[in-house]
Amino acid sequence: MINLKRQYGALSAMSKASAVLLLSTTAVFAEPVTIAAMGDSLTQGYGLQAEQGFVPQLQAWLTGQGAEVAVINAGVSGDTTAGGLSRAAWTLTPDVDAMIVALGGNDMLRGIDPAASKANLAGILDAAAAQDVDVLLVGMQAPGNFGPDYKEAFDGMYPELSQTYETLLAPSFLEGLGSVDPSEVQKLMQADGIHPNSEGVARIVESLGPHVLSLIEQVKGS
Numbered sequence: 001m002i003n004l005k006r007q008y009g010a011l012s013a014m015s016k017a018s019a020v021l022l023l024s025t026t027a028v029f030a031e032p033v034t035i036a037a038m039g040d041s042l043t044q045g046y047g048l049q050a051e052q053g054f055v056p057q058l059q060a061w062l063t064g065q066g067a068e069v070a071v072i073n074a075g076v077s078g079d080t081t082a083g084g085l086s087r088a089a090w091t092l093t094p095d096v097d098a099m100i101v102a103l104g105g106n107d108m109l110r111g112i113d114p115a116a117s118k119a120n121l122a123g124i125l126d127a128a129a130a131q132d133v134d135v136l137l138v139g140m141q142a143p144g145n146f147g148p149d150y151k152e153a154f155d156g157m158y159p160e161l162s163q164t165y166e167t168l169l170a171p172s173f174l175e176g177l178g179s180v181d182p183s184e185v186q187k188l189m190q191a192d193g194i195h196p197n198s199e200g201v202a203r204i205v206e207s208l209g210p211h212v213l214s215l216i217e218q219v220k221g222s
Helices: 004-030 054-064 081-091 105-109 114-130 148-165 182-186 198-221
Strands: 033-039 069-075 098-102 134-138 168-170
Touching: 033 054, 033 081, 033 198, 054 069, 054 198, 081 114, 098 114, 098 198, 105 114, 114 134, 114 148, 134 148, 134 198, 148 168, 168 198
Parallel strands: 033 069, 033 098, 098 134, 134 168
Antiparallel strands: none
């Protein structure tokens, strides 16, 4: 005669084990993707209240899109690509799954040779590759007053590096500001005319956000 009690007990134990396995698996996949946002004052949130900065606004935007993500503010005001390279190794802690690299603006303001900036960015990308960290490289554009050769070299280093290292690429950090009308852009800037105000940051986040979502999907698919 079949021992129904014993059989039921075995099935119950299997069901409980399956439930534990399912919950454990779900917990693993529910862990947020950790992204380090490496940049300068634009990333750090210069001149803004903490919640108005780029990283908090990006975090809120991504959460609003349903993304399970934690964005770390690795922006340092005044930083150059050389500064970013010097801190790349300790920024890439074991819990970092991906990195946004938005550097070069201060190099351009100081007239640093784009070849040197490109080498520094390559060093950061090498460090990320060594840690198997996916990257979204964010471009910048030089104004014309540095001359056409400088502008071509500076603007071109981002897509060239992105292609070489097979990273995701956002063409410009400031693309979200959009308008070429100085009076319109001025409304989105702080008094210094260099750093965006909270509304300007919101526009930037709306533009860069989809690129970051692609970064998150890349991490999940790897």
